[in-house]
Amino acid sequence: MSDAYLALEDGRVFEARGRVPGRTRGELVFTTAYTGYEESLTDPSYEEQVLTFSYPLIGNYGVRTERFESERVHPRAAIAREFTEEVVEWLDSESVPAIDHLDTREVVTSVRDQGAMKCGIAVGDDVTPEDAKAELKKCKGMSEHVDIGKQVSTAEPKFFAGDDGGSDATVALVDCGAKGSITSSLTARGADVHLLPYDASVDMVEETGADVLFISNGPGDPENFEQAQALVEAFTGELPIAGICLGQQVVANAFGGSTEKMMFGHRGVNQPVFDLDTEQVVMTTQNHGYTVADPGELEVTQVNVNDDTAEGLEHGKMNVLTRQYHPEANPGPHDSLGFFDDVLTLASGTEVPLAD
């Protein structure tokens, strides 16, 4: 008998070693990142998911709060071939179930072949495969988490002053589950940041006196972020608009486009992105399960080299600039940090809009 079971939607049940006890469920996804486990585990976009690391040893350089992207662990459970004691202690302190000593290659290939799927996990001295299956039965699909923004967003507006020098722009950053390094990437360049709740009103944005409306990354289905979409619609033509990951998806939906669920998504730190204008490739860090299927009125300016999905969108006349990947680059690679400079240039109004 084992002390940990993972039940998959396809009917398979894996035995594992229990590292942190508990019972839970979520959408089973994997990341191929070989570094950045602290950043991944604290990335709010993993809310309601169970994260499998394909890299076999997780925790080999310790756990440091300076590398956290938010105040807590977001995946409902964590899976690796081997977790170090330090990571286990951290996950235990947050009551996040964890399992290891299973064949994660098999888990990853199941998800790769059949797509992201629901799963249930049961960890503890007296658990049975039936307990994991009972969790699986209770698991909702990602799109069914209609108010997932509330689980991850700031409840009240927060202000972060920009460092001395650099841009004097003011950014209204709509927190749909923002990674901390998006805020710090902006303040490091001198911008003041007003972090606003995911359901902020038009008045709240106006009160900040913002020079740019910026929609953050976030978990779940972008179609469930209706208020963020309404803000983009309200400020189109009034303010420059930027977005990262879920932000790009929300902006595309606001411009008459559409989003769709991918088979298993992009999660890793070596996703190649081709810029159609410069004809250069940048390596990017990513974490998404949805993609822009139709960019609507926006122009696709960057594409994923592996599968051609939209990685960058723009609207020259309306001053819109978005990225599907994570230019804040935590844990890296750092190829795409210039995105923040481009957004702040738009915000300062020095960018000349493209002609019709």
Ligand SMILES: NC(=O)CC[C@H](N)C(=O)O
């Ligand atoms: N990192 C993100 O913002 C993810 C966006 C969205 N939740 C997706 O899975 O595609």
